[in-house]
Amino acid sequence: xxxxxxxxxKEFLGKKGDRTVAVDKMTFTxxxxxxxxxxxxxxxxxxxxxYMIAGLHKPTEGQIYFGDLEVTNVPPENRGIGLVFxxxxxxxxxxxxxxxxxxxxxxxxxxxxxxxxxRRYTKPEMNIIAERMAQLVDIKPYLDRKPKQxxxxxxxxxxxxxxxxxxxxxxxxxxxxxxxxARLRLQTREEIKRIxxxxxxxxxxxxxDQEEAMSISDxxxxxxxxxxxxxxxPQKVYDEPVNLFVAKFLGSPAINIIEGExxxxxxxxxxxxxxKGYEAKxxxxxxxxxxxxxxxxxxxxxxxxxxxxxxxxTKEVTEGSEKVQVPFELNVTNIVGHAxxxxxxxxxxxxxxxxxxxRISLKKNRRVYIGIRPEAFSVEDAASAKFGxxxxxxxxxxxxxxxxxxxxGPNTKLRVxxxxxxxEKVSPGVIKLSAKRFYVFETDGARxx
Amino acid sequence: xxEDKRDGWKALIALAPAMFFLVIFIFFPIxxxxxxxxxxxxxxxxxxxxxxxxxxFDAFPSLGNYIAVITDPIFIDAIVNTMTLVVISxxxxxxxxxxxxxxxxxxxxxxxxYQTIFFLPYVTNAIALGMVFNVMFSKFDNGLMNQLLAxxxxxxxxxxxxxGATKTNMAIVLIIYSLWNGLAFKVLVFMxxxxxxxxxxxxxxxIDGSTKMRIFQKITVPLLSPxxxxxxxxxxxxxxxxxxxxxxxFGKGPFNFGGSAGNTWITIVGYVxxxxxxxxxxxxxxxxxxxxxxxxxxxxxxxxGKKRIHY
Numbered sequence: 002x003x004x005x006x007x008x009x010x011k012e013f014l015g016k017k018g019d020r021t022v023a024v025d026k027m028t029f030t031x032x033x034x035x036x037x038x039x040x041x042x043x044x045x046x047x048x049x050x051x052y053m054i055a056g057l058h059k060p061t062e063g064q065i066y067f068g069d070l071e072v073t074n075v076p077p078e079n080r081g082i083g084l085v086f087x088x089x090x091x092x093x094x095x096x097x098x099x100x101x102x103x104x105x106x107x108x109x110x111x112x113x114x115x116x117x118x119x120r121r122y123t124k125p126e127m128n129i130i131a132e133r134m135a136q137l138v139d140i141k142p143y144l145d146r147k148p149k150q151x152x153x154x155x156x157x158x159x160x161x162x163x164x165x166x167x168x169x170x171x172x173x174x175x176x177x178x179x180x181x182x183a184r185l186r187l188q189t190r191e192e193i194k195r196i197x198x199x200x201x202x203x204x205x206x207x208x209x210d211q212e213e214a215m216s217i218s219d220x221x222x223x224x225x226x227x228x229x230x231x232x233x234x235p236q237k238v239y240d241e242p243v244n245l246f247v248a249k250f251l252g253s254p255a256i257n258i259i260e261g262e263x264x265x266x267x268x269x270x271x272x273x274x275x276x277k278g279y280e281a282k283x284x285x286x287x288x289x290x291x292x293x294x295x296x297x298x299x300x301x302x303x304x305x306x307x308x309x310x311x312x313x314x315t316k317e318v319t320e321g322s323e324k325v326q327v328p329f330e331l332n333v334t335n336i337v338g339h340a341x342x343x344x345x346x347x348x349x350x351x352x353x354x355x356x357x358x359x360r361i362s363l364k365k366n367r368r369v370y371i372g373i374r375p376e377a378f379s380v381e382d383a384a385s386a387k388f389g390x391x392x393x394x395x396x397x398x399x400x401x402x403x404x405x406x407x408x409x410g411p412n413t414k415l416r417v418x419x420x421x422x423x424x425e426k427v428s429p430g431v432i433k434l435s436a437k438r439f440y441v442f443e444t445d446g447a448r449x450x
Numbered sequence: 451x452x453e454d455k456r457d458g459w460k461a462l463i464a465l466a467p468a469m470f471f472l473v474i475f476i477f478f479p480i481x482x483x484x485x486x487x488x489x490x491x492x493x494x495x496x497x498x499x500x501x502x503x504x505x506x507f508d509a510f511p512s513l514g515n516y517i518a519v520i521t522d523p524i525f526i527d528a529i530v531n532t533m534t535l536v537v538i539s540x541x542x543x544x545x546x547x548x549x550x551x552x553x554x555x556x557x558x559x560x561x562x563x564y565q566t567i568f569f570l571p572y573v574t575n576a577i578a579l580g581m582v583f584n585v586m587f588s589k590f591d592n593g594l595m596n597q598l599l600a601x602x603x604x605x606x607x608x609x610x611x612x613x614g615a616t617k618t619n620m621a622i623v624l625i626i627y628s629l630w631n632g633l634a635f636k637v638l639v640f641m642x643x644x645x646x647x648x649x650x651x652x653x654x655x656x657i658d659g660s661t662k663m664r665i666f667q668k669i670t671v672p673l674l675s676p677x678x679x680x681x682x683x684x685x686x687x688x689x690x691x692x693x694x695x696x697x698x699x700f701g702k703g704p705f706n707f708g709g710s711a712g713n714t715w716i717t718i719v720g721y722v723x724x725x726x727x728x729x730x731x732x733x734x735x736x737x738x739x740x741x742x743x744x745x746x747x748x749x750x751x752x753x754x755g756k757k758r759i760h761y
Contacts, residue, residue: 055657056657057653057656057657076656077653077656077657078656078657078658078659078660079659082657083657084653084654084657086650086653086654088648088650090648090650090651090653090654092651092654092668092669092672093673093760094672094673094675094760103655103658103660103668104657104658104659107658107659107660107661107664108659163658167658167659
């Protein structure tokens, strides 16, 4: 079952009438049969989103669709969902079997396979389902125990079995691994992946652990402050973060952020060229105050090509009795306002329009952040190196060595991971490095390259 | 070890005032009651003999008192009456207070005020309450209950008056009284219990598609079972000791039990007070018998409860 959120917003009212926006105009689609991780730091609204999908929280605004059906105002029991709570919420007074049977006992509209009539499950039918669920999550020997007599991992699996018993269309898991110890966590996350593959149920889980999200999700939804930052496959999110937040949030050890500077199409660290080829595509005076330059970008598509696409857009005019789309060119000198991360607002004198999903407004000569993943460095000789690092200490972790130091110049702390066979190239003092891959971000976090 | 001893002394000194009163007013009477119940014709007024404070008695140890009590038709009456009241009022008050607690727990608007209103009977004097009930159920036209009945064109009843109040009418008043009087504490305990139930169980049950009734039966009641058990035991004990309500509603003191209504609704404790003056030994035997009954019933409850309580 495809899950679609449209413009979903949740505000919480404080005691003094103040409003906190937990989820802000969230729009995204979760494809059918996928395992999707909602990832973000605590307080980013990911659990609130999950509870809105479950129906336990009522959205302030926006709609939720399961397939083509709008479920925004459907009570949780009629949504066909299974929810696994963070602390499992297993009924302590029922046995494992009783817990799995509980949702089945409530079913009134089971379609009899022979007569087609709607009826309740019979006892033997329920027991068959319970056994099957227990088999699926591998807890069959414990069916007649009480939840308290089980380990955390086993309780977790019982909770999943209970959630799956009614064969829900969507399975929701709230921080499924946070109550488990490290070893069980690894085991259980594989288990969740396996169960999801076997049942093919669209599954959404919430986590703050990027490793957990990376390892089992088909898709990751990265959230921050109630806003979706990026939705992509795990590797894509890691390799192509859309902004500084996503880049910083994913990856362990975290990405290195070095201050740099744009000057006439060149990217500099400590005044020395780090990268070049950022051609100026003409200068655009904006607001009559500052001169901006558009820069080409290598590979990052949401940039100047999009800009021209948007500028050569169409507008709707009335010809006789018909409305037709005619091409028009935005007068770039009329671009008003500061172009934002996801678009800008422009006018050609007659109409105003907001063009979304693109970024322009690259200010000339300005400070930027350069993001380099710890494993993306290469050790170079003095001639080819782009910058130097003053080594503080070196950690040997077997396969790799990890160098902690400071960039010469901006003095930013840096962690470099290189294969241990290259260790002879590393000596105490200053080592010369360049980056195999890197990202460039605006100081407000938007990605340039 | 030495330090332990010193601490022991300090503890004893701290405990002494409380112990002094406990020994005189609790421990001694318990032991004494037990001994008295085996003394025939014990004379409680001093000066007649040699026992402790110069009282007299005929035989010790003897089962005479017990035989006299068991064969006393008034005591049999008292047991039947008490049992009747217990069997009706205990399940009734527990059910009503449980439902009220759940309702109050789910109310948001003016929750504090409702809670205060329901707790008020707890801090009100029982005798005063009885007198209020006496007035409310007066057989005269100004009795509130009869005024209420008149609204529905029902003939006013004689509820509490000795002259002609039927036993059933009196029982209705007694049960309403004990229901209302016991409500406060029970609601309080149940509400504390409800507050400690994790809200997630209810969310889970909702997602599992349970009806409100089923959630109440399968989630609330089992998770509240420790409180229900505690309240059941204390209510049973309380109901077996019912006495104040009878004399405060129907009037007169312990010796002229129940006023002109006499022994109609005499309870076990009522019987004990009634015979205390004339035959203290019999009264002691009566209270020991009450103790045995309560112990037996509590024991049964513990045995039954073991399997049904989920701590």
